[in-house]
Amino acid sequence: MSMDFVLSLFSVLFGLCLGSFANVCIYRIPQNKSIVHPGSSCPHCGAGIPFYDNIPVISYLVLRGRCRRCGASISLRYPLVEMLMGLLSLALFIKFGFHLQYLLFMLFSGTLLILGFIDFDHKILPDVLTLPGILAGWLVSFFPGGISWVDSLIGLAAGGGSLYLVAAVYERITGREGLGGGDIKLLAMIGAWLGWMSLPLIVLMSSLSGAVIGSAFILSGGRGARTQIPFGPFLSMGALAYLFFGREISLWYFDLFT
C-alpha cells in the first residue's frame, strides 16, 4: 500500500470521527448545552451510548438505525453528517496534502457544516460559532500559504457589510426581516477565511440555489410560502463549493462572457 493511500484513509477516518463530534454540536449548541459533557445518550430513553455503539456510520449499520435499549429509531442524519465530514476531510486532504492548511480548513468546513445544519433545524446561526469563526479566519490569514491578512480583513468587512446593506434595504422596502444578523456574521466569517475575491461568486451561487430550492418549496404547496427558508445552509454550501471549485467555476463563468 502506498503512503498516500494510507494517509487518505486516515483522513477519511479522522473526518468520520469529527463528524460524530459535529453531530453533538448540531444537537447541543442550539440548546446551550455543553458539547463535551456528559457523553452521548439516546434522545428517546436517555440511556448512555457506550463507545462500541458510537462508532461513526458502522454502529448505525450494526444497530440498524435503532437504539440498543429502547429500539427508538436513530435519525439517518447522524451517519449522513459523519459521511459528509469524512468526504470533506478526504477532499481537503487531496487539496492541501499533509499540511497545516488541511487542519485549518477542516476547522472552517466543519464549522460551515455545523452552522448549515443548525440553521436548517432552528433558523439560527449561533454567535458562539460565527464570532470566533470570524476571528479565526483573520488570524489564519497570517499563516503563509493562504490569502493575505488584508484580503481577509476586506473580505470580513465586505461580507458583513454587503449583507447588512441588503438586509437594511429589504427591511425598509418590505417592513419584514428577510435576512437575520446571523447571515451577516456568517458571510463575514466566509469573507475572512476565503478573502473578498470569493464573495461575488459565493453570494451568486447561494442566492441562485436558495431561489431555486425556495421556489420549488413554494410550488410544491402550502408550507413553503409562509415558512421562512433559512439562508445559512446555502451560504455554507456556496462557501464549500468555492473552496473546492472556485477557480474552475470562475473560469467557466468568465468564459460565458468572453
Ligand SMILES: [Zn+2]
Ligand atoms: Zn433509547
